[in-house]
Amino acid sequence: MENRVEGLHHLAISTTDIKKQIEFFTDKLGMELIALYWMHGAKETWHGFLRMNDESSVAFVQSPKIASIPASMGATHAGNPTAPSAGGTTQHIALKVKDMDVLAVMQQRLRSKGVPVLGPVDHGFCQSIYFAGPEGLALELSCSEKPIEPEKWIDPDVVGRAGISADELVRYRNPPRFVPxxxxxxxxxxxxxxxHMTNYPPGIYEKLIALSDKEVWDASESAPPVKDEL
Structure with a gap:
């Protein structure tokens, strides 16, 4: 059995208003709220999950400190699917739908609720529509009829401009298997x-990575916040 990443489990997005995000994703996109609780290991912080399927979710994180952090288009946010933002930030988020029929329905759903939609656009390997979410999110819905064919979609010009050598390209296309x-x-x-993970108070990161795996596991919070009735 191959050991590899299989897909997106959840994508976590900071928010100053988790209710506004939940309202948008449930009303405009029809995504079901499946979890909303105090985030494990984070003080005064909420974590909310909106279902894409049984294994994948869009998640939001709200804490009092987020509201004091300034948002800046072209820095913290791109604002649209082609604009720049700072390295390491999210440029845009594309969510999957089944096919063009569903894409058309979602286009109409969004427009009927007052959300302007650009597209559909045919990118060859996928078809997409584009729109905005709360707090400057740049969002996309996409569908694909078949997997991307690397032979057709890895452009030698871009490979060269990215500083990728022929040997590196072979490795990137065929990552070496890891044998535990x-x-x-x-x-x-x-x-x-x-x-390394950053933005911890001084000395905390060093203490955390010095813990044994058992100590980290034993500190887990696995019980749901709502208890079963006896």
């Missing part, structure tokens, strides 16, 4: 190449 070692790999320390 007999003995567990030790946790890398704070001086390891990384990348």
């Amino acid at each position: 070692p007999v003995h567990p790999v030790d946790q890398p320390g704070p001086d390891a190449p990384g990348p």
Whole structure:
């Protein structure tokens, strides 16, 4: 069995108004709210999940500190599907629908609720519509009839401009399989190449990565907030 990433479990988006986001995604896109609770390991923070399917969700995170962080188009947000934003930020979010028939229905649903929609647009490997969500989200709905064919969609001109060599391209298209070692790999320390998680209070990250896997697991919060009736 191949060990690899299989898909999107959830995409977490910061929000200053989780109710507004829930209202938009349930009303405009018909996505069901399936979880809304205090985020594990984060003080005064809510976590909400909207269902895409049984294994994938769009999630929102709200805490008091988010409202004090300024949003800036072209920096924190792109604002539309072709505009720039800072490295490491989300440029736009594309959600999957089954086919062109569903895409057409979603276009009409959005427009009937006052949301302007650009498209459909035929990109060859997918067909898409574009629209805005609350708080500057740049959103897309897409469908594909078949998987992307790399031979047709990896442009040699862009490969060269990205500084990718022929050997690197072969590796990127065929990532080496990882065979788990007999003995567990030790946790890398704070001086390891990384990348490393950031924005923790001083000294906290070092303490967290020094914990054993068992200590982290034992600190899990797995019980749902609503208890079964006896």
